[in-house]
Amino acid sequence: MAWRLEKKQAVRGLSRLLLASVAGGVLSLGGFGTQAYAQAPSAVLLEHVRLFDGTGTAEQDDMAVLVQGPRIISVGHSGHVKAPKGAQRIDLSGKTLIPGLITDHSHVGVVSGTSVGAENFTAPVIKAALDQYERYGVTTVTALGLTKSPLFDDLRRAQHADGATGADLFGVDQGIGVPGGMPPEGMVKVGKDQIFRPATVAEAQQAVRTMASEHTDLVKLWVDDFRNGVASQKPLPVMKPEIWQAAITEAHNQKLRVAVHIHDLDYGKRLVAAGADIIAHGVRDEPVDGPFVTALKDRGVWYIPTISLDEATYLFAEQPEILNDPVLKAGLNADLQKQFSDPAWRQKVAASPLAKASHAAVAMNQKNLLTLYQAGVKIGFGTDSGAAPVRIPGFAEHRELRLLVEAGLTPLQALTLATSQAAALLNLSDRGVIAPGKRADFVILEADPAENIAAVDQIAAVWRGGVRAAGPLVPR
Ligand SMILES: [Zn+2]
Structure with missing residues (x-):
């Protein structure tokens, strides 16, 4: 209702x-x-705030941002931004204003609490997740597949509109997987109508055309054997090259870009050569090499590391004290809290071969991210949040920022990926930076993230489309 x-x-x-x-x-x-x-709509002048504008330039002190309706009207030093008569003034001394965070790789309507399945692909479940993202300062979410229209198309249009609440929504309709392979039916448990698994070139082309007719923003392919670095794991059948080539060619015919799930460098290289536009996960099996770097740069391919995906496999099992973190609690429902509190669950997960492999995957992903970042490859921001219960909407994005910093980026470099770069990946020129004419989507922090990325946890308020939508994240 x-x-x-x-x-x-x-x-x-x-x-x-x-x-x-x-x-x-x-x-x-x-x-x-x-x-x-x-x-x-009456204007609001937010003044005396430290500003990180998202472009990657240094923060500026004592700034003012004038908002009217859903847009930012002007930005400048406090005292130099003229507010119209009757404008509301908000003194933000001591606080930092950053653009709303943007995830380029998440999922909606797959998970609810600890449950996974087709029954979660409903407007209320998705809306609750978008509200949660917003509370964590994530104001734009990209669902990279496992959805279906008309519901997905309707939800996206509703979230794009001025006055909508919860994070804005973009993404892929079903996406293209493999019969008996990725994404594993036993893991994502989505309906048969939420994923295409073409057996032939003609079916792959038809799948792309169907998604295009449903107004998908992108096309998604899964090209992986799902061993996830566990040597004893039986590989799943991988998409055949003629299928991925047909899907990419048809997507480009339809003026759609293609994001590809990969785990291994070899598939990454082959997909880039085949014309993939976005690598949707970091390379985790081996160090990236010169030819891969050159191919990404020459073709202008985007790369989304999603480091927190593998960390989430072991984090809650290995660090039970994190359950006391109010920032985590803000995103936990009772079922998940119960699971994380269960010593038997923790022990089983921590002892699994996947936990060990996931540590290695995080380390390799971080190393490769730094190499690609320093080489000037275009890096987006994402987490795969919402694809499994442990990948918690909003919390995952805060972990990702920390993991990017741990990998060697400065906090402001990490935040630049999560704001202006993430917007650029989506070809969205209306957000990701704090500047006149842009959407008034921003987060007000109690502390300075340049000094410590953990400041992103200290959310005082989240503004979305010119309206204060949420905050504080943790009640004070
Ligand atoms: Zn995903």
């Missing part, structure tokens, strides 16, 4: 925007189509 109401409001926001567009010149700076906004 609540969802319906919000959706109605969102649709109203959208038609208002369309009306305004007809009125002309609305999306230009400062003008919000006065005919459409009979009652212009």
Whole structure:
């Protein structure tokens, strides 16, 4: 019921925007189509704040950000930004303002608590997850497959509209997996209509055309044997080259870019050569080499490390004290809390070959990320949150930032990936930085993330589309 109401409001926001567009010149700076906004939204001046604008340049002290409606109107030093008469003023002395975080690789409607399955692909489950992302400061989410339209298409449109609550939503409809292979049916347990598993070139082409007709933002392929570095694990059948080539060619015919799940360097190289646009996970089996770096750079391919994916396999089993972290508690439901508190579960996970392999995967992923980052490869930001119960929406993104810093990036370099770079990967020019004309999606932190990336946990408030939407993350 609540969802319906919000959706109605969102649709109203959208038609208002369309009306305004007809009125002309609305999306230009400062003008919000006065005919459409009979009652212009009042302006808010956030002042005396330390600003990280997302571009990668140094923070600036004592800044002011003027917001009106869903957009940022101007940015400058406090005292130099003129606020219209009657504007609300908010003093943010001591706090830091950063752009809303953006994940380029997550999933929605797969997991709810500890349950995984087709029954979770519903508007209320997805909306609850988008609300949780937003509480953690993640204001834009990309669901990389395992969905289906019309529900997914409807949800994305509703989340794009002004006035929507919860994170904005982009992504892939079903995506293309392998009969009897990735993504493993026993793990993701999605409905047969939430994934294509083409056996022939013609079926692969048809799968892409179906996704295009459903307005998918991207196409996703899974090319992996799912051994995850465990030598004793029986490999699953891997997508055949003629299938991936047909899917990539058809996607490009349809003007769609292709994101590829890989684990191993060899598949990464072959998929880049075949025309993949986005590598959706870090290379975890061996160090990346010169030819791979050159191919990524020459072809302008994006690379999303998703380091926290493998860390989540062992983190909660090996570090039970993390259960006392209020930042984790903010994203835990009772079922997950119970599982993490169970010594038998912890012992079983910690002793598993996958836990050992996951430590190695994290280390290799971090090493490769640093190599590629320093070589100037385009790096996005993602986690695979929402694909399994331990990959907790919002919390996973905060872990990813820490793991990027542990890998050798500065906190502001890591935050640049999670903001402007993540937006650029999605070809979204309206967000990811704090600048005039951009969406007013931002996070206000109690502490300075440049000094310690853990400051991202200290969320005072999250603004989405010019409205204070959430915060603080941890009640004070
Ligand atoms: Zn994924």
